Amino acid sequence: MGHGYTILSTKNRDSFLKYKKIYAHEFHHGFFKEFGGIDCFFNIERGYGINGMCDGAIINNTLANFSHIFDYDNEFFYRWIKSNGLDY
Numbered sequence: 001m002g003h004g005y006t007i008l009s010t011k012n013r014d015s016f017l018k019y020k021k022i023y024a025h026e027f028h029h030g031f032f033k034e035f036g037g038i039d040c041f042f043n044i045e046r047g048y049g050i051n052g053m054c055d056g057a058i059i060n061n062t063l064a065n066f067s068h069i070f071d072y073d074n075e076f077f078y079r080w081i082k083s084n085g086l087d088y
Contacts, residue, residue, distance in 0.1 A: 022067075042067070
């Protein structure tokens with residue numbers, strides 16, 4: 001359960017986000033009763049996320065996280081989406 005600003009970094013250094021800090025915010029009252037066997041995409045550097053250490057649960061081909069990403073450099077995610085042909 002978290003409220004406020006978060007700073008995330010990717011756990012997988014082969015990610016397209018490697019070496020990039022992700023600035024976000026969270027406002028949630030939810031929590032996981034059981035967290036075993038779930039992979040996380042992000043390390044939490046500030047904030048709470050899923051369990052105080054990570055956020056971005058990866059299940060099959062889906063990423064779900066409590067943090068709402070703020071694209072501080074104004075076009076990083078937009079350029080990535082366009083360059084991968086996902087803007088249809």
